[in-house]
Amino acid sequence: MWKKTVVVLLTSTLLAPLTWANDPVATRQAEFKKILRAFEPMGMMIRGAKPYQAQPFQQQALALLNSHNTPWQYFPPGSDRGKTRAKAEIWTRAADFQAEQQLFSSRVKALHQASTTQADLATLRARYGEVAQSCKSCHDSFRSKVLP
């Protein structure tokens, strides 16, 4: 009995990460939430909802730099079903989807770069705005407005 419990416990602990990796939709959505959590606090400062502070801004820009490329590996073909807003265009226009990722990446790097070089707020606002444009542009083309 005791042995059986241990085996069951061990098995479920070992299988948990596998289950997670097998659910690309939930995984990529969690990754996008990380991106949002990195991005949004900078927006508060950019919009003046919070006072601008260089150090926290730089930390958020670094968090965005570290998280901005993680979702793309969780878009295997066929994962446009279920609780996802991923459009079929992600796979039928794969080159365009990739181009959006590359532009996004260069803009995220530019924002991070500006945050580390004591750029003025106007410059940070411009770089932040370019990143936000990438979020919107990719969402407009590749994310449906509502869950199916």
Ligand code: HEC
């Ligand atoms: C290259 C394309 C692309 C870029 C760039 C992009 N996203 Fe997304 N995003 C998507 C797609 C596609 C989904 C839908 C994922 C799904 O539902 O499976 C999504 C979903 C999300 C979600 C919802 C996650 C959930 O729980 O359903 C959030 C939040 C999000 N993105 C935030 C952002 C922010 C903030 C940025 C910019 C800083 C951004 N995204 C940039 C393509 C992109």
